């Protein structure tokens with residue numbers, strides 16, 4: 306597909322790169338392993354530092370520093386609620402990472418099974434959103450598999466016959482962290498709800514690539530990792546208030562049985578939560594920039610600004626996906642999942658491939674020698690690798706781009722692949 310010149314050229318990628326100290330410090334390094342964690346803007350570093358310098362204490366006290374921690378958490382909840390278009394900040398819970406939230410919710414669901422004892426999982430998902438649900442078999446759950454088709458996509462039509470009066474929950478990803486394919490979650494939510502079931506969405510991989518609007522998606526739970534969306538290591542869970550309120554979660558008796566506290570076992574990392582606020586502010590500022598506004602957001606403007614930012618990121622990244630796929634085709638790579646450069650609107654810029662005659666490790670090592678960080682292996686999606694006929698020990702090569710990557714960086718990877726395919 307031809308690159309849309311207006312979108313590509315008007316995206317302020319160089320100005321944005323200048324906001325990421327790691328990109329400036331490691332000028333010659335190409336960060337193409339963003340699915341494993343993204344770089345952070347300077348304002349995120351500042352927020353983390355400021356927190357540790359000025360109020361590194363426990364929340365819930367009466368002295369100023371402790372009150373400041375309470376305010377930091379309240380602010381972060383409101384920011385993440387805006388990022389997701391949540392109905393209320395109490396629907397957002399903070400914690401260590403996405404996996405531990407999937408575990409928390411699944412253990413609670415496991416205690417509520419009754420006649421609705423079926424959980425639907427997929428073979429496209431990251432193992433964190435599969436094994437966690439499979440573990441409920443020990444609590445009486447029956448597992449049904451929504452299988453990916455040969456095109457590397459989950460088709461809602463294949464979900465329909467799996468749903469019924471026994472379905473308790475569908476657990477699926479918003480985008481594959483290996484193939485990059487996006488799932489039509491809105492349709493999945495409609496189908497699940499029509500059957501009286503709930504929908505748990507893993508938005509970890511999709512998070513940095515496009516707008517998330519939990520109200521428009523219509524899901525019941527959604528999990529994300531801060532470190533994939535330009536914040537430090539932390540995770541958050543969003544849930545429909547009534548759904549969260551109904552979950553039997555573990556909590557000490559003195560913690561009220563209401564969201565979000567009932568989902569947040571123990572102390573989480575406050576400095577990283579402060580960084581999460583700054584990451585959302587970075588996106589808000591990008592949205593205003595793309596919309597041609599420079600002023601501070603109106604009180605309810607942050608949600609709109611984040612949405613514009615993520616739409617801009619999505620449009621720019623589609624040009625990167627298209628260029629990456631064209632380059633891989635030209636080098637004779639075997640691309641897994643959708644390899645069609647004219648259908649980049651159905652994917653995020655994450656591509657798994659292999660080069661005939663070269664092991665994934667060889668390709669990744671050659672890239673590393675040229676200062677390019679990419680990854681080989683099973684991408685924590687072992688069932689998917691099996692579906693693709695790939696050995697778990699070797700798997701595939703994954704290139705995962707972010708909005709701060711450029712066409713020139715894709716050219717640098719091309720030069721590595723050219724050498725490997727020529728020799």
Ligand SMILES: Cc1ncc(COP(=O)(O)O)c(C=O)c1O
Nearest residue numbers: 402403404431433482509510530
């Ligand atoms: C799609 C997907 N789901 C879940 C996870 C696990 O996230 P976390 O490291 O926050 O537990 C990852 C991590 O890479 C992921 O890509």
